Amino acid sequence: MSYKLASKIKKEALKQGFILAGITTLEPPPHISTYLDWIEAGRHASMGYLADERARTRRANPKLILPEAESLLLLAAPYPDPKLDSPISTTGVEKGKGRISAYAWNDDYHITLKEKLIHLVEFIEEEIGHEIPNRWYTDTGPILEKDLAQRAGLGWIGKNTCLINPKLGSYFFLAEIFLGIKLPSDEPFKADYCGTCTRCIDACPTEAILPNRSIDANLCISYLTIENKGDIPEELRPKLGNLIFGCDICQEVCPWNMSIRDGRFSSPISSSYKIDTHPNLIEELSLSPQEFNKKFKNNPVKRAKRRGYLRNVAVALGNDGDSEAIPALERALEDIEPLVRTHAEWALQEIKLKNKKC
Numbered sequence: 001m002s003y004k005l006a007s008k009i010k011k012e013a014l015k016q017g018f019i020l021a022g023i024t025t026l027e028p029p030p031h032i033s034t035y036l037d038w039i040e041a042g043r044h045a046s047m048g049y050l051a052d053e054r055a056r057t058r059r060a061n062p063k064l065i066l067p068e069a070e071s072l073l074l075l076a077a078p079y080p081d082p083k084l085d086s087p088i089s090t091t092g093v094e095k096g097k098g099r100i101s102a103y104a105w106n107d108d109y110h111i112t113l114k115e116k117l118i119h120l121v122e123f124i125e126e127e128i129g130h131e132i133p134n135r136w137y138t139d140t141g142p143i144l145e146k147d148l149a150q151r152a153g154l155g156w157i158g159k160n161t162c163l164i165n166p167k168l169g170s171y172f173f174l175a176e177i178f179l180g181i182k183l184p185s186d187e188p189f190k191a192d193y194c195g196t197c198t199r200c201i202d203a204c205p206t207e208a209i210l211p212n213r214s215i216d217a218n219l220c221i222s223y224l225t226i227e228n229k230g231d232i233p234e235e236l237r238p239k240l241g242n243l244i245f246g247c248d249i250c251q252e253v254c255p256w257n258m259s260i261r262d263g264r265f266s267s268p269i270s271s272s273y274k275i276d277t278h279p280n281l282i283e284e285l286s287l288s289p290q291e292f293n294k295k296f297k298n299n300p301v302k303r304a305k306r307r308g309y310l311r312n313v314a315v316a317l318g319n320d321g322d323s324e325a326i327p328a329l330e331r332a333l334e335d336i337e338p339l340v341r342t343h344a345e346w347a348l349q350e351i352k353l354k355n356k357k358c
């Protein structure tokens with residue numbers, strides 16, 4: 001086992017823009033039972049790919065993913081702080097504008113991190129002088145990456161279920177590389193700095209955070225606006241406010257993210273964004289399929305597809321309540337997508353109700 005090689009790999013990872021790097025074994029993740037209970041209770045909502053046999057067995061035993069693997073390199077790459085780096089306001093709420101989760105303000109991390117992960121594998125192979133079995137994922141593989149990142153010493157899993165590092169907060173993506181070489185493991189991160197804090201639980205608009213550090217996806221706005229392909233339940237629509245893709249609230253209120261705003265850390269990718277982070281809702285509702293595809297070509301928003309995104313925009317317009325949106329919503333009643341039409345109908349009713357009350 002080479003400590004020198006492990007140290008060189010971590011240094012190279014930092015040079016590539018990762019902000020944390022740690023190594024762990026392929027042993028089963030410590031909180032696999034929480035995951036299995038979560039699936040059993042149906043908290044994964046419609047994300048069936050999380051529940052199938054293959055997904056369960058691989059999460060329970062990472063060795064099944066790459067039997068030749070002997071070490072796992074866990075990495076963290078930063079994304080913007082939605083409050084510190086927000087171009088419009090500290091609250092992210094502005095009349096007529098939607099809010100897109102900060103992780104989507106730049107190009108899709110699946111694309112941007114890929115090159116860095118391939119580079120790291122090549123670097124390691126060059127260092128040892130031969131090719132090695134390897135596999136890398138950026139939140140794409142059947143693996144409990146937060147659990148393993150904790151074991152690799154990167155941070156602890158907070159009550160909001162994010163991995164939190166005491167110096168860097170939680171605004172980062174995780175990635176991992178399975179390596180067919182034996183490297184020394186880092187010390188697991190043992191402390192739990194959540195203490196008696198319950199800010200994330202109290203701030204969650206839909207009460208989606210459960211007591212056992214898991215989230216009920218059926219209630220979570222991130223799920224409802226991204227992975228959910230169907231209707232947003234009517235009783236939850238008012239709680240979405242102006243969130244049109246994802247939700248950062250349980251991270252925004254976390255004191256461990258606030259403490260990084262004193263300048264000790266600033267995201268290297270925060271200077272310019274590839275999309276409008278707080279787009280005009282009326283304009284978004286008129287996006288044609290071609291315009292949507294062009295606008296979000298390399299962006300995570302494309303995951304929701306046009307029908308999901310416009311569904312969310314319609315809900316945000318209903319919550320905004322401005323009668324100026326009525327013509328755009330009436331046009332959306334003729335949209336090619338039934339999902340957009342039904343949510344536009346709801347939004348029109350909301351606006352009428354709100355304006356009657358005034």
Ligand code: SF4
Binds near residue numbers: 205208215220221
């Ligand atoms: S992402 Fe939003 S809705 Fe989901 S748990 Fe966090 S605060 Fe609640």
Ligand code: SF4
Binds near residue numbers: 195250
């Ligand atoms: S807001 Fe408080 S309880 Fe929630 S993750 Fe942060 S420190 Fe933990």
